[in-house]
Amino acid sequence: xxxxxxxxxxxxxxxxxxxxxxxxxxxxxxxxxxxSEEMNISTETLEKILMKRLDMSSLEALHPRFxxxxxxxxxxxxxxxxxxxxxxxxMDILSEDxxxxxxxxxxxxxxxxxxxxxxxxxxxxxxxEYLMR
Numbered sequence: 001x002x003x004x005x006x007x008x009x010x011x012x013x014x015x016x017x018x019x020x021x022x023x024x025x026x027x028x029x030x031x032x033x034x035x036s037e038e039m040n041i042s043t044e045t046l047e048k049i050l051m052k053r054l055d056m057s058s059l060e061a062l063h064p065r066f067x068x069x070x071x072x073x074x075x076x077x078x079x080x081x082x083x084x085x086x087x088x089x090x091m092d093i094l095s096e097d098x099x100x101x102x103x104x105x106x107x108x109x110x111x112x113x114x115x116x117x118x119x120x121x122x123x124x125x126x127x128x129e130y131l132m133r
Contacts, residue, residue, distance in 0.1 A: 014056060015051065018050075018051050018054075018056065018059055019047075019051070021059055021060065022047050022050060022051070022059075023047075026063065027063060028043070030063065030066065030067070031062070031063065031066050032046055032047065050062075070110075071108070071111050074106065074107040074110045074111065074116065075104065075106075075107040077116075078102075078103040078107065078119075078120065078123065079103055081120050082102065082103070082106075082120070082123055082127055084102075087099070087127075093131065094130075094131070098130070102123055102126065102127055102130070103123075105123070105126075106120065106122075106123045109122075
């Protein structure tokens with residue numbers, strides 16, 4: 001066997017191992033399908049991107065990090081959707097602590113299963129009630 005054959009075999013093995021991870025049920029349901037829908041790309045395209053961009057250890061560590069990031073992503077999205085950037089950052093009629101409390105409540109509700117749309121609708125009502133006090 002030539003040295004080039006060893007490199008090719010190693011690459012093939014890594015591709016197989018990465019494919020097994022990406023094709024697992026949990027990965028498909030938790031990451032691949034939702035993220036590809038969010039990005040408006042096919043699951044195959046997302047899988048190719050992850051195979052190309054991540055080494056084995058990064059790929060193995062991604063699922064727990066992805067789960068942990070849900071809260072922060074919802075928290076950040078709520079900042080924009082509730083126009084807290086205006087209310088807190090620009091107009092300064094809502095403190096950072098008050099804004100974070102509202103966003104935290106929304107993020108927690110969504111992570112626990114409430115739809116984002118319902119949580120934002122309730123959050124807007126709560127925000128208006130708070131501002132009216």
